Amino acid sequence: MTHSLRADARRNRARILDTARAQIIEHGPNVGMSEIANAAGLAVGTLYRHFPTKTDLVAAVVTEQVERLADATEAAWGRVEAGSPAIEELYVFLCRVVEAAADNGALKVAAQTLGTEFACPPAAVRGTAALRKIITAGQDSGSIREDLTVTDLYLLVATGPLDHAKHTRERWLELIRPCLMP
Amino acid sequence: MTHSLRADARRNRARILDTARAQIIEHGPNVGMSEIANAAGLAVGTLYRHFPTKTDLVAAVVTEQVERLADATEAAWGRVEAGSPAIEELYVFLCRVVEAAADNGALKVAAQTLGTEFACPPAAVRGTAALRKIITAGQDSGSIREDLTVTDLYLLVATGPLDHAKHTRERWLELIRPCLMP
DNA sequence: TACTATGATGAACTCGGATTCATGTTACTC
DNA sequence: GAGTAACATGAATCCGAGTTCATCATAGTA
Numbered sequence: 228m229t230h231s232l233r234a235d236a237r238r239n240r241a242r243i244l245d246t247a248r249a250q251i252i253e254h255g256p257n258v259g260m261s262e263i264a265n266a267a268g269l270a271v272g273t274l275y276r277h278f279p280t281k282t283d284l285v286a287a288v289v290t291e292q293v294e295r296l297a298d299a300t301e302a303a304w305g306r307v308e309a310g311s312p313a314i315e316e317l318y319v320f321l322c323r324v325v326e327a328a329a330d331n332g333a334l335k336v337a338a339q340t341l342g343t344e345f346a347c348p349p350a351a352v353r354g355t356a357a358l359r360k361i362i363t364a365g366q367d368s369g370s371i372r373e374d375l376t377v378t379d380l381y382l383l384v385a386t387g388p389l390d391h392a393k394h395t396r397e398r399w400l401e402l403i404r405p406c407l408m409p
Numbered sequence: 410m411t412h413s414l415r416a417d418a419r420r421n422r423a424r425i426l427d428t429a430r431a432q433i434i435e436h437g438p439n440v441g442m443s444e445i446a447n448a449a450g451l452a453v454g455t456l457y458r459h460f461p462t463k464t465d466l467v468a469a470v471v472t473e474q475v476e477r478l479a480d481a482t483e484a485a486w487g488r489v490e491a492g493s494p495a496i497e498e499l500y501v502f503l504c505r506v507v508e509a510a511a512d513n514g515a516l517k518v519a520a521q522t523l524g525t526e527f528a529c530p531p532a533a534v535r536g537t538a539a540l541r542k543i544i545t546a547g548q549d550s551g552s553i554r555e556d557l558t559v560t561d562l563y564l565l566v567a568t569g570p571l572d573h574a575k576h577t578r579e580r581w582l583e584l585i586r587p588c589l590m591p
Numbered sequence: 592t593a594c595t596a597t598g599a600t601g602a603a604c605t606c607g608g609a610t611t612c613a614t615g616t617t618a619c620t621c
Numbered sequence: 622g623a624g625t626a627a628c629a630t631g632a633a634t635c636c637g638a639g640t641t642c643a644t645c646a647t648a649g650t651a
Contacts, residue, residue: 233618233627259608270630272611281609382581399564405587415648418598441638452600454641463639 240277242267248288252333256285289334290347292327297354299323304357313365317380317407318400320358324384325396372409422459424449430470434515438467472532474509479536481505486539495547499562499589500582502540506566507578554591 232240246267250258260281264271278284303316358377365371383403414422428449432440442463446453460466485498540559547553565585 235618236628239629257608260610261608264631271609272631273629275610276628279610379580379584382577383584395564398561402561402565402588406584415597417648421599439638442640443638446601453639454601455599457640458598461640 236277239267239269239273243269243274243277243284244288244291247284248291248334251285251288255333260284285334286347290350292334293347293354294350296324296327297350297357300354300357300361304360307361307364312370313361313368314370314407316361317365317371318404320361321380321384321400321403325400369409372407375407418459421449421451421455425451425456425459425466426470426473429466430473433467433470437515442466475536476532478505478509479532479539482536482539482543486542489543489546494552495543495550496552496589498543499547499553500586502543503562503566503582503585507582551591554589557589 243263247263250263250266254262260274261271263284264274267274274284278287300320303320307313307316355377358380362371362375362377362380366373366375383406425445429445432445432448436444442453442456445466446456449456456466460469482502485502489495489498537559540562544553544557544559544562548555548557565588
């Protein structure tokens with residue numbers, strides 16, 4: 228995998244990504260590089276050795292999250308293939324997205340604010356494909372609204388609650404549910 | 410009204426607010442004061458004569474929008490009192506919010522990003538009151554989901570599409586509609 | 592018209608955060 | 622255990638956006 232990197236460098240890279248995510252979530256997208264460095268117990272220069280730019284760092288953090296989500300979505304599709312009802316897995320998908328709302332919210336804003344046009348094709352494409360399969364399966368079995376598309380879901384999700392409170396997320400899911408069913 | 414202001418000053422104040430709104434919508438919340446000043450054909454110092462801080466300027470712009478929305482909501486309640494179906498007026502309310510999506514999105518981000526805790530009580534309270542009346546009326550006549558609250562609506566709306574495209578907004582409304590009905 | 596208080600101007604200043612780089616340190620190789 | 626390339630450090634630098642203020646212009650007034 229990521230060989231050709233010295234052991235400590237690999238460790239530090241991971242530590243930087245973790246800390247950056249935590250800091251962005253806690254203090255918003257405007258955390259300074261120095262603050263991230265402090266929180267990570269490293270020097271600023273080290274951040275710049277791994278990420279040439281603050282934008283690059285944020286992009287890496289966001290990409291990581293998108294990959295996690297894509298993994299979860301593929302797993303959900305796996306369960307649908309194994310017999311789990313598509314509508315339930317779709318619901319679980321929404322839960323996951325919204326549970327990570329704090330992250331996604333802050334990070335989305337971060338990516339928008341800091342980066343220029345940012346996209347992470349590989350993971351996004353994987354996730355989209357899995358989601359499309361789930362939706363189609365649900366429509367075939369009549370448990371998901373006929374005209375629902377992946378784009379629709381992203382429209383709903385992209386806009387999910389930015390609130391951290393658990394009851395807010397649960398209420399949002401409850402409100403949204405009728406949108407998914409026939 | 411706003412007397413005790415010289416005529417040209419009043420003109421400029423208005424021009425600043427308009428330009429600031431336009432610039433924020435077009436270039437995001439990070440437009441510089443100088444850019445706004447240029448676009449308005451004024452000098453930076455003039456902006457600072459009217460608004461001691463960039464945050465104050467943004468707050469003024471946001472407040473203006475909230476007031477517009479509150480007016481519209483009160484008008485909608487007026488129509489309900491005059492016999493218009495509450496569910497339709499609620500839908501119209503959503504349309505208005507979403508039509509101003511570009512504004513609201515950019516400005517909301519702006520207020521969050523720039524300001525500290527920002528609230529504009531007077532207008533917000535007016536709007537909320539009117540909205541509550543509309544919802545209650547709809548529930549009494551059985552056309553609006555029994556457990557829908559003002560908070561729910563804000564949850565859906567606060568999260569409306571940030572996209573400028575008309576078809577995106579229309580699709581969002583279409584998706585959301587089932588959430589409102591019994 | 593002359594007067595003055597209010598308003599406008601924009602170059603200069605401030606300040607904080609991103610980025611650099613000369614220097615010191617450490618993990619790997621033989 | 623040298624030797625060396627990779628890596629870490631953090632004070633110094635750069636840069637851009639917000640803000641100030643000495644100066645000029647003008648609307649309102651007598």
